Amino acid sequence: MSKHSDNPRIRPTPASSSAQAPSDLDLMRWLDGELDDSEAAPGQVDDVAARKLRDLELVGSLVRERADGDPRADGIADAVMAALAAEKAVPHEAKVVTLAERRADRVATGRPANDNARSIFALAALAAAAAAGLFFWGRGGGPGSEELASGDLSAPMDQIVAERAATPAPEAALLTEPVVAAQPEARPPAVEVAAVNFGARQGSVFYMGGSDAADGMTAVVWVTDDAAGGRP
Amino acid sequence: MKYLAAISALALALSALGTPALAQPVPRPVPAQQPDVKQVKAEVIVLHATNEGKGIDPNIGDLPQLKKPPFSAYDTYKLLDRPTLTLARGQVASHKLPNEGKLNVELKDILVEKDSEKLVVGASIDQPDGKRFVEMTVTSARGGIFFVAGPAYKSGILVLAIRVGVP
Numbered sequence: 001m002s003k004h005s006d007n008p009r010i011r012p013t014p015a016s017s018s019a020q021a022p023s024d025l026d027l028m029r030w031l032d033g034e035l036d037d038s039e040a041a042p043g044q045v046d047d048v049a050a051r052k053l054r055d056l057e058l059v060g061s062l063v064r065e066r067a068d069g070d071p072r073a074d075g076i077a078d079a080v081m082a083a084l085a086a087e088k089a090v091p092h093e094a095k096v097v098t099l100a101e102r103r104a105d106r107v108a109t110g111r112p113a114n115d116n117a118r119s120i121f122a123l124a125a126l127a128a129a130a131a132a133g134l135f136f137w138g139r140g141g142g143p144g145s146e147e148l149a150s151g152d153l154s155a156p157m158d159q160i161v162a163e164r165a166a167t168p169a170p171e172a173a174l175l176t177e178p179v180v181a182a183q184p185e186a187r188p189p190a191v192e193v194a195a196v197n198f199g200a201r202q203g204s205v206f207y208m209g210g211s212d213a214a215d216g217m218t219a220v221v222w223v224t225d226d227a228a229g230g231r232p
Numbered sequence: 233m234k235y236l237a238a239i240s241a242l243a244l245a246l247s248a249l250g251t252p253a254l255a256q257p258v259p260r261p262v263p264a265q266q267p268d269v270k271q272v273k274a275e276v277i278v279l280h281a282t283n284e285g286k287g288i289d290p291n292i293g294d295l296p297q298l299k300k301p302p303f304s305a306y307d308t309y310k311l312l313d314r315p316t317l318t319l320a321r322g323q324v325a326s327h328k329l330p331n332e333g334k335l336n337v338e339l340k341d342i343l344v345e346k347d348s349e350k351l352v353v354g355a356s357i358d359q360p361d362g363k364r365f366v367e368m369t370v371t372s373a374r375g376g377i378f379f380v381a382g383p384a385y386k387s388g389i390l391v392l393a394i395r396v397g398v399p
Binding site: 199 | 303366368372384
C-alpha cells in the first residue's frame with residue numbers, strides 16, 4: 001500500500017506562517033508515493049500534518065498486517081483498478097474538475113480543504129445562543145413556573161406550590177396553566193395570586209385586565225366543580 | 233484553533249447550565265414596614281352565573297371582566313349578595329354563601345415598600361359539609377379586586393368578586 005512504511009520524512013518541522021496547509025488527500029497521496037519530493041512535502045509543514053501522516057502510517061500497517069494473512073486480499077488491488085476502469089467507461093455528465101483547477105481554486109480561496117474553522121465557529125455560535133436561551137429561561141423560571149397548586153389540602157400551601165412547580169403532572173399542568181386573558185397591554189398586576197390550593201379538583205388561575213387603565217391586571221381563581229360541570 | 237473554539241463553546245454551554253442559580257442574585261425579601269393599620273374592609277360581590285340568556289344584572293355595577301373570558305363562558309350573571317367584611321390582621325372573617333358553603337377571608341399582612349402598599353389576603357371557601365373547596369393567598373393593592381369562581385349552585389356556579397381595602 002505504501003512505500004513509506006518507515007518513512008524518515010515524517011517528522012515535524014517548524015511551520016511557516018505563509019505555508020499552505022496540505023489537504024488530507026495530499027497527505028495520503030504523498031504517503032502512497034504519488035507525490036515526489038519535488039512537490040511540497042506535507043510532512044515537513046507542521047506538527048498536524050506529521051501527526052496525520054503517522055496515523056495514516058499506523059492504519060496502513062494494520063491493514064497490511066491483516067490483509068497479508070487473508071487469501072481474499074490477493075489481487076484486491078487489481079480488482080479495484082478494474083472496477084475503476086469499468087466506472088470510467090460509463091459516460092457521466094458530472095462536472096470534471098482537474099486537480100490543477102482544484103488546486104488553483106484552493107489557492108484562490110486561501111482555505112485548505114480540511115479547514116473546519118467555519119463549522120466550529122458556527123457550533124460555537126449555536127452553543128452561545130443556547131447558553132443565552134438557557135440563562136434567560138433560568139431567570140424566568142421556565143415554563144410552568146407560574147403554575148399554581150392543586151393537591152392535598154392537608155399539606156402546607158407553600159409546600160404544595162413548591163412541589164407542583166417542581167413536578168407538574170402533565171394533565172394537571174395543562175389544566176392549571178395560568179392564562180392571560182383579554183390583556184391588551186402589560187401593566188403591573190393589581191392582584192397577584194401568591195398561592196392557591198385546589199385540593200383534589202382541577203382549577204385555573206387567569207390574569208385579566210381591569211376596568212380601566214388605572215387598574216392593573218386582576219386575578220381569577222377558577223375551580224372546576226364536578227357538580228357544576230367542567231371548565232369555563 | 234478549532235480546539236480552542238470547541239472548548240470555548242463547551243465552556244459557554246456549561247456555564248449557561250451551571251450559572252443561572254449563581255448568576256442571579258437570590259431575591260431577598262425587603263423587610264416590610266408594619267404600618268399601624270389594624271383592619272381593612274373587603275367588599276364581596278356574590279354572583280350566580282348561568283346560561284339562561286338573561287345577561288348581566290345591572291345591580292352588579294361596573295365589572296367589565298364578566299364580559300370577557302373566562303367569565304364569558306356564562307351569559308347570565310345575577311347579583312345574589314353584597315356583604316362587606318371587616319378584615320382584622322390575623323383574624324378570619326367568614327360569610328355564608330348561597331350554597332350553604334362559607335367564604336373565609338383573612339388579612340394576613342400589609343407590606344409597604346416605598347410608596348406602594350400591598351395587602352396580603354388569604355381567602356378560602358368551605359363546602360356545605362365543611363370540607364375545604366379551595367384556598368388561596370393573594371397580594372393586592374388597596375382597591376384591587378380578585379375573583380373566585382366554581383362552586384356549583386342551581387344549574388350554574390357561584391362567582392365571588394372580592395375587592396379588598398375598600399374605604
